[in-house]
Amino acid sequence: AQKVTQAQTEISVVEKEDVTLDCVYETRDTTYYLFWYKQPPSGELVFLIRRNSFDEQNEISGRYSWNFQKSTSSFNFTITASQVVDSAVYFCALSELNNDMRFGAGTRLTVKP
């Protein structure tokens, strides 16, 4: 069965600090997909990134970067030079091929000015 663990319930940083959100997953499948979604206070789920299990290349998109390590079953998300607008709940999620998506419990990030 697939499982996603986000051990950090809440993180608080000061603007311009870097912050890393951890995600550890479990799956028996060799083909799977990992995701990060952002949920701002308004409540919608905003897609940030998808990674498939065959692609361990790390990705950078502006101030966001993701570190996928199959050896440790982790898919961590780093925000560089955080801003107040980054304050949200961030969910890591996993789906096996053609299966539903399982979410972690989420990490609430608060960025203070």
Next chain:
Amino acid sequence: EPEVTQTPSHQVTQMGQEVILRCVPISNHLYFYWYRQILGQKVEFLVSFYNNEISEKSEIFDDQFSVERPDGSNFTLKIRSTKLEDSAMYFCASRALEQETQYFGPGTRLLVL
């Protein structure tokens, strides 16, 4: 950019009443999903739908729940006799064939009194 839409954005109902939550998935998508998020908790999978039938459902999706695609555009979730514990945000999502990314609607916040 095409997006998933959901109506209503908020619904308040009395315990025991039936509610229908509506979703319009992205037009060329073929897989449809419902998720729910109880306040402050993680997003939980309810059901997936493909080719006019349920492809997978979770243990939450009991006989009180049903889904339907009544026409070519809408995808509905019906709760037959609502309970207090059904109060949650309900998200619809859709994805295209051969694509693993699910795109979420803005959610319907359901409050059962």
